[in-house]
Amino acid sequence: MQNVLNALRALEEVAARQPIGVADLARAMDLPKSSVQRSLVTLHEAGWIRPTAQAPTRWLVTTKALHVGRAATGELGLRDIAVPVMEELRRRTDETVHLAVPEAGKIVLIERLETSKAVRIILPLGQNLPPHASANGKAVLAASPAETVEHYLTEGLARFTDASITDPDLLRAELAEIRARGYATNSGEWRPDVSAVAAAVTPLGGSPVASISINVPTSRLTDESRSAYGIAVCEAARTVGEALGRAGGA
Known part of the structure; x- marks a missing residue:
């Protein structure tokens, strides 16, 4: 019981003083550093806190606390549900994680959690992603009704790089493969230096909402990591979709 109480106290102190290191936290809690360190490890493994990218390690509260608070009051939206799942995805991969939504025929980036690695992909929130040349876009298209895809094809497929798919039949075939494996990939199809793996969020098996x-970076995506990331994003998207379905049916 005391370990649980220590962890909860540590969470409260981190929230009040973030970012904070273990030595300062131990002084604030009047506990041995070893006890505080055990509490921090527990909170980190549970997804409540995360370390800053710079040394020495200091700790920040994740958005999981916000998610739990919103759940307690019944105020759940897409971001509230998705961000804790995205936090866990970033923790597992230490790569940048994006949340995008379909909007008026476009795919719009609405949330970004960044990697701690020096070489990273940085896109501004509000960035429009091309549906046929981005992993997010292709994931959404693959999960959309056939008429939505055909309407998009009538607008023409712009070429952004040599890897862009501009042939409608090739895109149809690509979307069929995405449906079969559950996730989409982009290997420099929009920008040569940007690659990604994505899965659509479909509450209750309906139309994609995100x-x-x-x-x-394209140089960092290997065949092995592409497959592993595909499994991970499918799991994350399914978790968010199921939670949205429960929230909508509550």
């Missing part, structure tokens, strides 16, 4: 992606 997509979640892991985004990496």
Whole structure:
């Protein structure tokens, strides 16, 4: 019981003093550093706190606390549900994680959690992503009704790089593959230096309301990591979709 109380106290102190290191936290709690360190490890493994990118390690509260608070009051939206899941995805991969939504025929980036690595993908919130040349976009298209895809094709497929898909039949075939494996990939199809793996968020198996992606420099995406990230984003998207379905049916 005391370990649980220490962890809860540590969470409250981190929230009040963030970012904070273990030595300062131990002084604030009047506890041995070893006890505080155990509490921090527990909170980190549970997704409540995360370390800053700079040394020495200092700690920040994640958005999981916000998610739990919103759940307690019944105020759940897409971001509230998705961000804690995205936090866990970033923790597992240490790569940048994006949340995007379909909006008026476009795919719009609405949330970004960044990697701690020096070489990273940085896109501004509000960025429009091309549906046929981004992993987020292709994930959404693949989960959309056939008429939505055909309407998009009538507008023409712009070429952004040599890897862009501009042939409608090739895009249809690509979307069929995405449906079969559950996730979409982008290997420099929009910008040569940007690659990603994404899965659509579809509450109760309906139309896609969002997509979640892991985004990496093209040079860092291997066949092995692409497959592993695909499994991870499918799991994350399914978790968010199921939670949205429960919230909508509550």
